[in-house]
Structures are given as structure tokens and as C-alpha cells.
Amino acid sequence: MNKSKWFFTPVLIWLGLFLIVPMLIVVAMSFMQRDTLGNVVYSFSWEGYKTFWDSLYLGIYWDTIVLSITTTVICLVVSYPLAYYLANSSPRVQNWGLILITIPFWINFLIRTYAWVLLLRTQGVVNSLLIHFGWIDEPLQMLYTKGAVLLGMVYNFVPFMVLPLYVAIEQIDRRLLDAASDLGASRWKAFWHIALPQSKAGIMTGSVLVFVSTAGMFVVTDILGGSKSSMISNIIQAQFLGARNWPFGSALSVIFVLTSLVLIILFSRVMKSRSDRTREGGNV
Amino acid sequence: MIKKGMVLMIELVEIEKQFQGQVVVKPLSMVIEEGEFLTLLGPSGCGKTTILRMIAGFEQPTSGNIVLAGKVVTDNPPNERDLNLVFQHYALFPHMTVEENIEFGLKMKKIPKEQQKERIAEAVAMTQLTALTSRYPHQLSGGQQQRVAIARAIVNKPKVLLLDEPLGALDLQLRKNLQTELKHLQRTLGITFVYVTHDQEEAMMMSDRIVILNNGQVEQIGTPKEIYSSPRTLFAATFVGENNIFTSPQGSFAVRPEKLRPQRSEEGSMKSGVIQDVLYLGNVHKLMVVLDQVGEQQALTVTIVLDSTDEESWRVGERIGVSWNPKDEVVIQP
Numbered sequence: 305m306n307k308s309k310w311f312f313t314p315v316l317i318w319l320g321l322f323l324i325v326p327m328l329i330v331v332a333m334s335f336m337q338r339d340t341l342g343n344v345v346y347s348f349s350w351e352g353y354k355t356f357w358d359s360l361y362l363g364i365y366w367d368t369i370v371l372s373i374t375t376t377v378i379c380l381v382v383s384y385p386l387a388y389y390l391a392n393s394s395p396r397v398q399n400w401g402l403i404l405i406t407i408p409f410w411i412n413f414l415i416r417t418y419a420w421v422l423l424l425r426t427q428g429v430v431n432s433l434l435i436h437f438g439w440i441d442e443p444l445q446m447l448y449t450k451g452a453v454l455l456g457m458v459y460n461f462v463p464f465m466v467l468p469l470y471v472a473i474e475q476i477d478r479r480l481l482d483a484a485s486d487l488g489a490s491r492w493k494a495f496w497h498i499a500l501p502q503s504k505a506g507i508m509t510g511s512v513l514v515f516v517s518t519a520g521m522f523v524v525t526d527i528l529g530g531s532k533s534s535m536i537s538n539i540i541q542a543q544f545l546g547a548r549n550w551p552f553g554s555a556l557s558v559i560f561v562l563t564s565l566v567l568i569i570l571f572s573r574v575m576k577s578r579s580d581r582t583r584e585g586g587n588v
Numbered sequence: 589m590i591k592k593g594m595v596l597m598i599e600l601v602e603i604e605k606q607f608q609g610q611v612v613v614k615p616l617s618m619v620i621e622e623g624e625f626l627t628l629l630g631p632s633g634c635g636k637t638t639i640l641r642m643i644a645g646f647e648q649p650t651s652g653n654i655v656l657a658g659k660v661v662t663d664n665p666p667n668e669r670d671l672n673l674v675f676q677h678y679a680l681f682p683h684m685t686v687e688e689n690i691e692f693g694l695k696m697k698k699i700p701k702e703q704q705k706e707r708i709a710e711a712v713a714m715t716q717l718t719a720l721t722s723r724y725p726h727q728l729s730g731g732q733q734q735r736v737a738i739a740r741a742i743v744n745k746p747k748v749l750l751l752d753e754p755l756g757a758l759d760l761q762l763r764k765n766l767q768t769e770l771k772h773l774q775r776t777l778g779i780t781f782v783y784v785t786h787d788q789e790e791a792m793m794m795s796d797r798i799v800i801l802n803n804g805q806v807e808q809i810g811t812p813k814e815i816y817s818s819p820r821t822l823f824a825a826t827f828v829g830e831n832n833i834f835t836s837p838q839g840s841f842a843v844r845p846e847k848l849r850p851q852r853s854e855e856g857s858m859k860s861g862v863i864q865d866v867l868y869l870g871n872v873h874k875l876m877v878v879l880d881q882v883g884e885q886q887a888l889t890v891t892i893v894l895d896s897t898d899e900e901s902w903r904v905g906e907r908i909g910v911s912w913n914p915k916d917e918v919v920i921q922p
Contacts, residue, residue, distance in 0.1 A: 477679070479675055479677065479679040480679050480681060480682075482646055482666070482675070482679065483673075483675055483679035483680075483681070484681075484692070484696075485646075485665065485666045485667050486644060486645075486646075486666045486667070486672055486673045487667075487672065487692050487693035487696055487740070487744065488667045488693055488696035488697050488744070489667055489692075489696045490667060493696060497681075497692070498681060501683045502682075502683065
């Protein structure tokens, strides 16, 4: 065995103990039952998976996927122009831009999310201003809606999209854009045919980060969505902590991990250019 | 060479370029004829690439005008100029195959599909890339990438092809082969080539005319023969080929090493000196001779090139006389 491979040992032990083993426990748990007191009964059962087919849970499952995809798309659309602008700015502007983007991370995530409550609630800043200027008579119900959850998600995860995009765009060889322009491409066409395909890796990374983070988030839904809107993570959390139905919670986790995997694989298939595929096949 | 009856292709009218107040290209006026192979030659930082980029449209001249085929294009972006640039490091699109790279310019100009196919096939055949069209740039050697860059440009049938040190990244043998190929291609196509290089040998071999640049200023414009046999400035005299520069109270003059003649006795010779080194180079050999000091002047080392017909055996340390025909003296501006 190559000596350098030993460098991976710590990370392999870490991942094995704290990712693989817990995952296996969750998978095993999902095929068990619980008794009336909420204790896990160690005998095989499909009960957890059968419960999932309840229309209530299917609806939440679907909502979660839709919300996660919507968040990802909005983050992408909002972040790409920003990342593109930054990557093409002077080093000074780039530094300041990156600092501004990471500043929110200095503040606790819960506090940032609660700040939105102050802004959005019925007597909140936004409603007060709108009423003050006479644009509305009655305060709008903004808090505890799906829109508020979407807003909170986008707000929290935009940096996760901007940073990988910025890195990918910054690495594009500017001479390629010159070459495109020399060959008759307008600025827009040079962007579309050259810059955009060259930044695919960043789009891919950013989208997966945002999608997975959104799908696994329950705090934002709790704070901004109230009791009416739930995501699959809220249900999972409730099963483990509240309802004490660990097998069902595990079954939901397994289903959602598999769903995310399938979606990510599909997405990367679509994104993968032919050149990447030939590259994998080695030199022809 | 400018022959009568040729058509004017590019006209540079007093173009000047400054970067942050620093003059990179001093006001330059010149014309380039249709079908001409013109080379901008000079050391790095002399402004040759800046001139090329101004013609291509990537740089705006600080003042002056650029006229392409009778049309002022000074303010037009690169995509609105009927010329193409072969970039120094090729700038091939990594996510496209050879064919897609070559097709790109035609697609941008919305050339009909069938015509595209025809022209691509033509360009590919001319650059010997037929077997490689479905490869990606990273699967090609340097020389092959170079050919793709050229095919991608000539497929557009531009009026002018600009080449920015296109062979700079290749090894010597490949360079030599591609020089011949490029020259041949230029003759076949009849396109005006504006070629940038710092390699004087390359410039001599390929060009109809050479523009010698130094510090943003034109030192001389002329055919390779003119440049070699009658350099006007000190820079031109020493940058292209080897030269011996003599200074006299009347001014400086240059004599090429192959024009100097050594003789065994100092009697009747124009200068005298001691052989410092004898270098055997196969087809020729070189004598390095330290001339005797005359008055205040510094000791001068001259190079004499002798061809293989010279059968004398010259020894290091030997005192010899050096002469030349006064008509081979080229007066140069200081």
C-alpha cells in the first residue's frame, strides 16, 4: 500500500464512525417496530415504509422536494450575476464582496432567522412601513406562510451558491472569451457558449449544497412557517423527539436520502458535458 | 513587397497607445497590402502584441485610426471586424471538439449548415486535421492544437489573419516544420498575414516585409533583404543577424561577419588583432578577434564568419589582420 494513502486514515475512521455506522443503524432501524410506549422492538417490519404512503406524508414529501428545488433555482438565478460580476471585478472589489457575503455567517443562524420574524410579522417593520405610506390598509399575512419559508431558505443559502460559482467563474480563462469575440460572438453569445459551460462545475456544486441544505432544514420552517407548513425534516424530527416512533422516522430518513441521491445523480447527468464523459474514458 | 496594382488592406493612421500615461506604442503610420505577409518583430515589451491587439479590436488606440479594407474600424469591437486572430496560447474552447471549435465562427455568423460542412471540411483538410475532428483539445499535442487554432481562424475566410507568436510554445523541430507550412498556407489562401514574433530568423524566413520595433517605436520597415543588408539603426543592425559595429569620428557603421576577411599578415590590413576563439559550426566557422586598441576607443571584439571553402587553420592567440570592402559598410543612425 502506498504510504501516502495513510494520510486518509483519520478521515476514513471519522466518516466510518460518524457517518457510515449511523447510516447503517438508521437503515436497520427503519425495518423495525415500536411498542405502545415508544420502545424499539427488534423484529422485522415494513410498518415504517407503509405509514409513509399516508397521503399526509406524501404531500409533505412532495412539498419538500418542490421547496428545495425552488430554493435552489432562485439561489442560482440570484447568485450567478453577482458571482459573475465579482469574478470580473478588480481584486479590491472581489475582496470586499467576498467579505460582505460571508459577514452573515458571523451572526448566529437562529438570530438571523428570528430577525425575519421581526420584519415579517403583522406588526413588523415591513407591514408598518407599508401602512405608514398608505399602500395597504390591513397588515399582510407574511409570516407563517410558505413564502416566508422560501424567503428564509433563500436568504440563508445564497452564500452557499455564490461562493462555488465565484470560484468556478474566476477560473475561466478570459482569453477564451476574447477568442469567442474574435470569432464573431457578441458579448451575450460569448457568455452563453463559453463562460456558462465553463462554470458548470460551480453550478453543480452550489446547487447540490443548497438543495441538500434546504431539504434537511427544519429550523427555518419552524420559525418562519409556523405550525401550518412542515417539511420532511420537521416530521423526522418530530418522530424521533416527540412521537417517539424511531422506526418511522428512520424510514422517512432513508426515503429522503435515497430521493436526494437520485435527484443529484439525475442533475449531474444533465449537467455533465460530453467532454467530461470522454475525459472519464481516458485518452482516446 | 509592395508591388504596383496591389490593394490596400490595412491602414494604420498615427495610432498611439498609452497605458496609464505610459506610452507603449508611439504614433505609428503604415499600410499593409492585400496578400502580404507582414511581420512585427521585436523583443518582448516592444509593443508588437499591443499593435496586433489594436488591429484585432481588443485594445483601443489612445489616438489615431485603423482602416480595414477601406472602412474605419477604430471603434468597432472584435466581433465586427472582418479579421481573425490566432492566439499565442491558442485559446481553444476546452468543452468543444475540434470540429465544434472550427464551426464556432461560422455558427456565430449564421452561415447555412451545408456551407458550414463544406468550409469545415476544406479547412480541416488544409490543416491536416481530418482524422482528429472528434477529439477534444486536451487530447491533442501542441502542434495539433496549433493547427486547430489556425483552422478555426481560416475557416471564416477573413480578409486578414493576425498571428500572435503562434509557434512560440512549440519545440524547435516542430517550429521549423510549421513555419514552412504556414508560409505555404498563406501563399495558397492569399490572405493578408500580420505575424508577431520575437524570433528574427522566423521573421526573415516567412515575411514579405518586416517591421522592427523597439520600445514602442518603429526602427525600420523593409523586406528581409533590406533589413539584413542595409539596417538603418543600431538596433536593427544588431537585432537581426550578427553584426560588427565600428565607430569612427564620422559616425557608426556596421559590417556583417561574413563580409570581414582575415589575413595572415597584418601588412596592408585595415585593422589588426588577436584571435580569441575559433568556433566550428559545421557549415561555417567563426573567429572571434579582439582588435587592437586605437587611441581612446574601447577594445572591440569582432566576429568573422568563414564558410567551408576556407581551408586555412586559424589558431587561438594568433595575430592577424582584418579587412573588408568599404562598399559593405552600412552607415547606421546612433
